[in-house]
Amino acid sequence: MLFGFSDDQLAIQRKYLAIGEEIADAAAASPEGFDFDGWRRLRDEGLWRLIVPTGALDADWWTFTAALDGLSSSIRTPELLLSVIAQAGMVRALERHGNPAQKDRYLDAILRGDVSATCIAEPTTGTDVRSIETSLTEVPGGYRLNGTKFNIAHAPIMDFALVVCRLHGKEQCNIELALLDRKTAGLSIGQVDDKLGNRNLPTGEIHFHDVEVPHERVLGKPGHGLSTLIDIISLGRLYYGLVAANLIRPYLVDAMNYAATRTSFKSQIDSHQYVQRRLVDLRIGMERSRWLAYGALSQLLTDHPEGLMMSSIAKLVGAEDLIANATNLMKLYGSLGYHNGRVAELMKNALGFASVGGTEEMHRKNIFNQMKRLAG
Template sequence: MTVTELAGAALLDEVVRLTRDELRPSADAAEEAKEFPRELVRRLCELGLVRLGLPESRSGLVFCRAIETLASGWLAVAESVHLQVLAAVGPARFGGTHVRDDVLPTMLSGAVIGGNCFSEPNAGSDLSHLETTAVLDGDRYRLNGEKSWVGHANVGGVFNVYCRTAGGGLGGITCLLVDADSPGLSVHRPVRKMGVRALPTATITFTDVLVPRDRVIGRPNRGMLVASDVFVQGRIGLAACAVGLAQGALEYAVAYAKKRIQFGQPVIQFQGVSFLLADMATQIQAARQLLHYAVTRRDAGHDVSVEAAQAKLFSTDVAMRVTTDAVQVLGAYGYTQDSPAERWMREAKLLQIIEGTNQIQRAAIAARL
């Protein structure tokens, strides 16, 4: 093994240990209490997961395996690490000296939680219709507007805010890195989500927020170049979350089917159950291979816009099917909150919606055919 492979193996071993000993035992109670696992996320960032997730690290396969493992134990933690990577993608590749030297290290270590502000109440995720504006005022931008569905909103320290600085359409968009404690920045109460409740999502309002010019990520009016990198990474990271969530549901369903006795034998011996589990395992493996193919190509320097969209689309649909089938295998028990299966099914639905709905992924793939 190379030094990198040894480091990756050791990191994955630690992720497996943390998932087994800390994530799984904590998930149900924290989700019910809507408690963000701040310390766990910080420790995972300190392991180097955020740095591994950045495209330039060329370590995407190790990162995906780590996220899969985390998601098999607690999706909110995996999704939080994934969001931290997305917040760091722009500053790492396009940030100026101040951002790379002073801000980025705090994001990589987890000392500061980051987030991205894309969606708006009227525009949704259609960046061509952004209404949030930033006007240059001397050596600072004056930022006004409202962003919705911001992950990490209530715990974040910095946010990449995509706003209009000129023109219309996809041109004239600029990405600004804004401190959460900036005067005029207001975070609303967390959205009451159906699943992943431990990970806060909220609306953020900007009222005459002053942002220094050295906090521009990339070039003024060229924010879509930054967003494009974030979108590809977002699809890859979310696909890894979906594969891990589905794997956790499969393992739980198999363990239950082996010990649940009906008509004098374990239910896994009934063809109706065993074939269902076989299909679940096959779908997960197909999703995993599609994801790993995409990330391996990206690590080799290829454009994987289509492959990332395919991985996100297929993996999240698989997660929805597998978690639904896991509830079916568990029967009435699976429909109760005494089993984690019903929570997994609620969480899987979210993955089909965020980072671009699966209908948007299909449209993106079709456009490239």
């Protein structure tokens, strides 16, 4: 396990900390919507070159993590971070499971700054992959894809997508993953979802009507789509935990300054034990989630038997700590926290972590299943 970043990684961390501050300042003056300027800035700074293998250079996930650590510690809102995590998951999918043609086509697209989407959830089944109804039917020369995905991050703006589907007529080992371009005939995009928070991360529906899918567009080994998908999304789960931890960092700095200058009962409120406890709990939650995410990443990258379970735990704990920390901040600021502003926005965005990357119930079920697997 990594207990500290190298000097080079610390330099990357500081670099992206500064970039995050600049992106946050620029986004504050921009209209609502996906931050294409921030996205292109990250591309131009070389974020994707840290994990897209080129020539003799392999993916450097720990250096990428240092960059994400710095970025998420200063950017204040999670939408662009969630987009980065989704794109990182696509890189992992192609790196580990893509054929040479898929890698050439889509890793190059990622380096250009194209936006990907991973399509799992459906209107009637949510993220229960084993129950999905989007079907892949074998026909001469390939497959036909039919169905609907909903609440898909990047659906309204995506350039290409990885679609989770069920192979028609097969009872077992029937989950497949198909790579599709936005302009594929029969693929259509629904309206942008109207959400409580995380409004700069566009989500929506994608519909498939007799979409032609060549055999070479199926990712990974035929019949192994479920295990391939779990391998892909586990990385995102632990990164959700890391981002959830670091989002609080600039708010904690603000809160410490506020408590040191706000007077109540003729003294600064940071002299009151209940205020001290709120501030301490913020730091405990932040550190707990951050180090849990690091541990899960270490296990996942080394194919540790507990890696999948720890990735779910990291996501679950990170979401719980973020929501609790946002609530604590609102209470600390009193009526000021309830006014529309940064703290109220954090609260709305934090609540999204209860479902992004899977609900609490789904992750607890996954953790229990992993416990049974490990015990067996």
